[in-house]
Amino acid sequence: MNGSMTGPTTAAPTARFDVAIVGLGAMGSAAAAHLAARGVSVIGFDAYHPAHGLGSSHGDSRLIRLGYFEDPSYVPLLQRAYANWRALEGRLRDEILTITGVLQIGLPDSKIVSGTLKSSDMYGLASETLDAAALRARHPAFAIDDDEIAVLDPQGGYLRPEAAVMGHVKLAVADGAVLHFGEKVTAIRPQAEDITVETATGRYSVGRVIVATGSWITDLVPDLAGKAMPIKQVVAWYQPADGFLTTPQRMPAFIRDEGEDGSYFGFPAIGVDGVKVGRHAHFMEEIDPHAPNPPVNARDTDLLDAFVRRRLPTAAGLRVRATTCRYTMLPSEDFLIDLLPSDPRIVIASPCSGHGFKFTSVVGEILADLALDGGTRLPIGAFSFEAMNRFIASRGTRAELENPTL
Template identity: 40%
Template sequence: MVQDAIVIGVGGMGSAAVYHLARRGARVLGLERFSIPHEMGSSHGVSRIIRLAYAEHPDYVPLLRRAYALWRELESEAGERLLIITGGIDAGARESATVKGALESCSIHRLDHEVVDAVELARRHPGYRLPRAMVAVLQPDAGFLLPERCILAHVAAARKLGAEVRTGERVLSWAAEGGEVAVTTARDTYRARRLVICAGAWARTLAPQLQELAVPERQVLIWTAPLKPERFALGAFPVFNMEAEEGRFYGFPVYGVPGFKIGKYHHRCERVDPDRMERACRPEDEAVVREAIRRYFPDADGPALDMKACLFTNSPDEHFIIDFHPGHPQVAIAAGFSGHGFKFCSVVGEIMADLALEGRTRFDIGMFRLTRFH
């Protein structure tokens, strides 16, 4: 049977793409080389931040508004909570890219926000101990998603609509043949009118054009036992995105895993092969984030409860890649989410369904086109 679409990769982006394709009545097959969910890619770790005051670029905000609405729809479909609002903090020096970018997005899109100094932030949220040179942009709509549950919810809803999702099936190759695409796995060859590649850190092995445009990087997260747990409890501690002297950090209140969670963007700047990456976490991994905990969140400086390695897949400018394959218009690619993509999964899934079924999308994805690199 010829499918309407095949989706390679059923993680955060791919699960949403399968769901939105099925929602429109398409015959869709999702192919995942691991389990659903799994801890080999970029969509695990209990929580993923979602925020509206988007420092990276104000053009992301309309996509985020749609993403929030779609996450709420998925919650209703699944009958469970997937998005938890905590409020959010974008912090740094007043002239930092993080603070200026967050304020620009707030201004352009008229987002509710407040700017406070480090003293006032600590008064309201005692878990924070930022230096006096920093300020914080507080935006009430930020929070976090539960990534594993989100993926399972998308897949369950897609299957209910008739989608087929196969796990433990690695894609070996694909080829465009006339008006169709043939996808060969270790088990079989499947055919479809359209192909959607959402393979995360493995995308560049399926589209060589991405070799230097979607580069995997090892990332490490840590959960610690707070010395004063009440200061990092849900409701007391907003999620954060912080630009500091040591780099850019992000973190979460206690939820699920009973600890304070923190990570550093571009943890140790390790470009990796995802099939050979070291998954075990080392003392030097902990040292990178432990320094920030001690300086900025000293009441969270208890013993490590857990550490996990995951992957970023970085584009050169750290903006997404969402486009058609340059040589095959029946193939659409979503890649290079550069460590800030999961919050957009719901809307990216909708966009990929648009591209696959209609050849266009109502969303402005101009800044994500591959042509910007040429």
């Protein structure tokens, strides 16, 4: 192993690196792995230690699905993401992505159901539509109204987020990346030739910088203040009343469109804690990224308990765990992956509005492309500063949007 993983350094380093990555969570660790695999000299920094539970990338599971209801334009990126996840698994000789199928449940004209069908039709993706009776017969864990339907994405499943972050870190180091954990970056100072990255304990000279600091992004990219909004997201785990029905073999992962009540997501019992559920964007409560994650309270658990009782009655036995995580929402709920307009040597990776984990494996590739070539052949036109500012000009900032979409 050529690379190294260390804690804070004490002396001002003299080595120069081609690329620095600030933030080694989901996006930054993937960028480090892609850059190191290309033989680039790369240094990465994280304020904490890999796969920690203080940001946006913990909690055992993340959904991945191909028929993307949010917009069909995400599908080509997802196809690349699937290929990259499998390549990562191949190198690690470990399972990161497990296929269980993903059910998208709701009224036929709901955004989630109709959007999934639209994406699947447009890209010729496999999908199967089940009416209420068929869903009850095949997947009895789910309660469904007679007028609702479910669209099964047979390629959907879940990722193991902590294992994915750790896997990318491991490969990056194996390929020569130098990763400093427990070393917070305090400033990025563009100079005429190089860029200086300052931490509490050192100064580093680099050619390019990737900023992937998740919910803390406005510290280093103040232009995003008022646009990238960290919010509280809560998920809870339940011991199933009937364990037979909630195994991954009988219960796919799911997203449920509940109309004005928003959308809920969940996973079968894939670990000892049982079935996991959350509501997308929860109560859309803004949080201070510098304060510890706010504790789970009774309002949080009442919401999820009521959903589980109503929609997953066989899983409504006993809530055994609940935790807080962070979404960081952009006004359009899309991503921002672009060169910084004021200095294109700096690449920005936004935390992806609560649906970015599944893309991590391809975002790492894109960030490496942007840092090395200033562009990418992968389709990211919708994730530019220009697109974000156009949306804000037409609709307003996050804080101004009264009724965020699902």
